[in-house]
Amino acid sequence: MENFKTDLDADGILLCTFDVPGKTMNTFTKSALADVEAIANRAKSEADIKGVVITSGKTNGFCAGADLEELFGGGWEADASLQGEDLLKATFDAAFEMNRVYRLLETCGKPVAVAINGLALGGGLELSLACHYRVLSNGPKVQVGLPEIKIGLFPGGGGSQRLPRLIGAQAALMAMSEGKSFKPAEALGAGVVDEVVDNDKVVEAAKTWIKTKGDPVQRWDKKDYKIPGGGPYHPAGAQVFIMGNALLRKQSYGNYPAVVNLMHSVYEGLQLPFDTAIKVETRYFAKTLMTPQAKAMLRTFFFSMQAIAKGSGRPSGVPKAEFTQVAVLGAGMMGAGIAYVQALAGIKTILIDRDQESADKGRKHCEDLLMKQVSRGKMTKEKMAETLDLIVATPDYDQIKGSELVIEAVFENTELKEKVTKDAEARLYSGDKADSAIFGSNTSTIPITILSTASQKPENFIGIHFFSPVDKMMLVEIILGKETSDETLAKAIDYVLKIRKTPIAVNDSRGFYTSRCFATFVAEGMALWADGYAPAIIDNVGRMTGMPRGPLEMNDDVALDLMVKVQAEMAKSQGDAYVPLAGEKEVADMVAKGRYGRKNGKGFYDYPAEKGASKTLWSGLSDYFTPTVTEAEPSDVAEIKTRLLYRQAVEAARCFEEGVITDPREADVGSILAWGFAPWSGGVISLIDSIGVAAFVAELDRLTQAYGARFEPPKLLRDMAAKGETFYGRFGKDAKAGKAA
Ligand code: NAI
Numbered sequence: 081m082e083n084f085k086t087d088l089d090a091d092g093i094l095l096c097t098f099d100v101p102g103k104t105m106n107t108f109t110k111s112a113l114a115d116v117e118a119i120a121n122r123a124k125s126e127a128d129i130k131g132v133v134i135t136s137g138k139t140n141g142f143c144a145g146a147d148l149e150e151l152f153g154g155g156w157e158a159d160a161s162l163q164g165e166d167l168l169k170a171t172f173d174a175a176f177e178m179n180r181v182y183r184l185l186e187t188c189g190k191p192v193a194v195a196i197n198g199l200a201l202g203g204g205l206e207l208s209l210a211c212h213y214r215v216l217s218n219g220p221k222v223q224v225g226l227p228e229i230k231i232g233l234f235p236g237g238g239g240s241q242r243l244p245r246l247i248g249a250q251a252a253l254m255a256m257s258e259g260k261s262f263k264p265a266e267a268l269g270a271g272v273v274d275e276v277v278d279n280d281k282v283v284e285a286a287k288t289w290i291k292t293k294g295d296p297v298q299r300w301d302k303k304d305y306k307i308p309g310g311g312p313y314h315p316a317g318a319q320v321f322i323m324g325n326a327l328l329r330k331q332s333y334g335n336y337p338a339v340v341n342l343m344h345s346v347y348e349g350l351q352l353p354f355d356t357a358i359k360v361e362t363r364y365f366a367k368t369l370m371t372p373q374a375k376a377m378l379r380t381f382f383f384s385m386q387a388i389a390k391g392s393g394r395p396s397g398v399p400k401a402e403f404t405q406v407a408v409l410g411a412g413m414m415g416a417g418i419a420y421v422q423a424l425a426g427i428k429t430i431l432i433d434r435d436q437e438s439a440d441k442g443r444k445h446c447e448d449l450l451m452k453q454v455s456r457g458k459m460t461k462e463k464m465a466e467t468l469d470l471i472v473a474t475p476d477y478d479q480i481k482g483s484e485l486v487i488e489a490v491f492e493n494t495e496l497k498e499k500v501t502k503d504a505e506a507r508l509y510s511g512d513k514a515d516s517a518i519f520g521s522n523t524s525t526i527p528i529t530i531l532s533t534a535s536q537k538p539e540n541f542i543g544i545h546f547f548s549p550v551d552k553m554m555l556v557e558i559i560l561g562k563e564t565s566d567e568t569l570a571k572a573i574d575y576v577l578k579i580r581k582t583p584i585a586v587n588d589s590r591g592f593y594t595s596r597c598f599a600t601f602v603a604e605g606m607a608l609w610a611d612g613y614a615p616a617i618i619d620n621v622g623r624m625t626g627m628p629r630g631p632l633e634m635n636d637d638v639a640l641d642l643m644v645k646v647q648a649e650m651a652k653s654q655g656d657a658y659v660p661l662a663g664e665k666e667v668a669d670m671v672a673k674g675r676y677g678r679k680n681g682k683g684f685y686d687y688p689a690e691k692g693a694s695k696t697l698w699s700g701l702s703d704y705f706t707p708t709v710t711e712a713e714p715s716d717v718a719e720i721k722t723r724l725l726y727r728q729a730v731e732a733a734r735c736f737e738e739g740v741i742t743d744p745r746e747a748d749v750g751s752i753l754a755w756g757f758a759p760w761s762g763g764v765i766s767l768i769d770s771i772g773v774a775a776f777v778a779e780l781d782r783l784t785q786a787y788g789a790r791f792e793p794p795k796l797l798r799d800m801a802a803k804g805e806t807f808y809g810r811f812g813k814d815a816k817a818g819k820a821a
Pocket residue numbers: 409410411412413414415432433434438488489490491492493496500522523524525545546547548
């Protein structure tokens with residue numbers, strides 16, 4: 081066998097150690113499945129074998145799931161001759177393999193126990209569920225779970241059948257529909273595993289079970305088996321499906337076929353004998369796989385994220401940069417957050433502010449965040465002290481000397497930023513790392529090319545745009561100025577990867593990529609308001625599109641006064657060409673009345689001071705625009721959804737035309753991580769590709785006629801429509817962010 085080592089002991093227990101050669105973590109490939117089949121056959125046919133124990137030879141875990149690269153990279157899908165039913169059949173056959181093999185193991189006639197020595201996810205946990213007894217190792221990093229839903233799929237290796245039969249439909253549906261993992265104590269409490277022991281005892285405990293109890297029949301294959309909590313025909317069990325259906329619908333608005341198909345699979349499967357149930361599961365799994373949502377989510381959340389994490393946007397030929405000391409200017413909300421993530425990554429951080437007190441305040445913020453980790457049991461006190469020690473709070477610019485990078489996060493003011501750049505660079509470029517050091521600005525709006533004019537070395541000057549709150553937001557938008565060199569871009573990407581965030585590279589433009597596209601969502605919400613849609617309808621339908629919140633509530637979250645300021649800046653820079661947004665004047669009036677948004681409890685909504693109380697729409701809104709649509713017909717819902725999503729998508733297409741962003745993978749990942757663009761779509765560019773560029777353009781033409789030039793398709797889109805191109809086709813798999821024109 082290629083992936084398992086076997087050892088038959090004196091008690092007749094066959095120990096099978098999963099250890100994929102050349103990999104640090106086990107994943108399920110076709111060859112590993114063939115090995116499991118061989119194990120099942122051997123156990124069945126050899127009388128000497130009394131039982132089987134499966135474990136892993138990797139120190140960092142048991143198995144991370146199916147090898148998606150092998151499963152989906154080509155295979156039956158690449159065969160263009162397969163269409164319709166034939167394609168569905170081929171997909172079914174390929175997808176059923178895991179179920180077929182796991183079932184063979186489960187019914188081999190010998191007791192099979194699994195010694196899970198670490199992380200077991202997806203197909204790794206599904207293999208464990210097909211074993212008759214599960215021992216899990218105890219440890220802070222150990223987790224087991226079925227996270228498939230997060231990439232647009234659901235557990236298709238028997239998980240949607242075995243988990244509910246093991247722990248009940250309600251608990252299983254909750255875990256699978258959220259992709260939630262269990263820590264050892266939770267897994268034991270819920271009944272996902274039978275025993276939790278120290279890591280060095282897992283095999284021994286599994287063998288003991290075989291020797292003492294070793295039952296080769298799975299509980300759902302026994303005559304007297306009853307589904308915990310009741311099946312679909314049981315009064316209590318039926319409640320789970322009635323309530324669960326409504327709940328899942330409320331959470332997902334029907335945007336995720338995987339969630340609906342998971343529900344079907346569990347509901348129908350639980351009413352059937354096991355061998356038929358796994359066929360039903362695979363049928364729904366194959367159906368899910370073929371949806372554009374699953375394809376797009378798989379690409380963005382798995383393949384593109386992985387490529388970016390490996391530095392896909394990084395110019396080649398530049399040696400990897402090391403970061404041992406980085407200075408942060410400004411210990412405010414952003415600066416302190418940046419200091420925290422740097423220290424977590426082991427980087428010595430010089431946190432600078434105007435005076436000691438302000439710098440200390442920033443460091444205190446880091447301490448509070450670390451304390452939270454400790455109180456949640458995620459970090460030891462020693463580790464906290466070690467991490468905090470890496471942060472030096474000071475007003476002394478001289479301490480910058482010897483840093484590899486300075487990140488500037490002072491107030492959003494061009495003159496101030498230019499002054500601190502000069503002050504900091506005088507030290508940065510005179511220290512011992514002067515030759516290789518770079519300078520990054522965390523500005524959210526000022527063009528990098530303008531800020532770089534204050535720099536001694538504009539080729540070493542770059543935008544490193546974090547999102548708030550820095551400790552939670554995974555994306556960092558890297559912005560190239562006109563003079564920024566490839567070497568500086570490579571170093572900035574190395575830095576972002578080092579602090580375990582996801583970098584996307586974009587060229588200089590007002591609002592860069594993320595803020596520019598996000599702003600259109602909020603602006604379209606205001607346009608809908610001005611068009612007479614009731615605000616409640618706008619925000620409800622906004623959420624139905626899959627966005628995390630409606631546009632008006634988002635506007636409140638960001639702050640209305642900030643929006644007014646940004647528009648005023650834009651008006652100043654565009655002069656006569658400036659076209660005010662619909663509702664802009666009205667929002668300015670709200671700000672003049674002291675309605676700043678969520679931050680002061682008054683915006684489109686009133687936010688009650690009591691904790692837990694819900695916000696309510698401000699009654700004064702109808703003084704500005706009297707709602708004419710107060711009950712939404714299905715056609716209204718469809719039109720609002722189209723306006724909100726297409727407005728963002730056309731802006732992203734313009735960013736491609738202008739070269740602001742050049743890699744569709746980064747555009748998609750960025751749209752979801754930065755502004756929560758409807759994840760079911762796989763991202764803003766995948767949305768256009770799945771609609772089809774020609775159909776998208778036709779709809780944009782209609783919207784332009786109805787609502788104005790903001791929907792006008794750019795030339796790039798017309799060109800792509802004429803040639804039948806997609807973004808992923810035209811802009812290639814290995815597209816790289818180029819330099820500003
Ligand atoms: P903040 O007001 O919380 O912090 C700014 C800090 O800079 C203050 O602590 C201030 O004392 C300090 N400072 C002022 N002059 C200084 C000097 N000469 N030397 C050292 N420190 C000095 O502002 P915030 O929100 O942290 O923003 C900082 C930058 O990050 C701005 O450019 C902003 O546009 C950008 N940004 C903000 C985001 C947000 O959500 N707040 C998101 C992304 C970027």
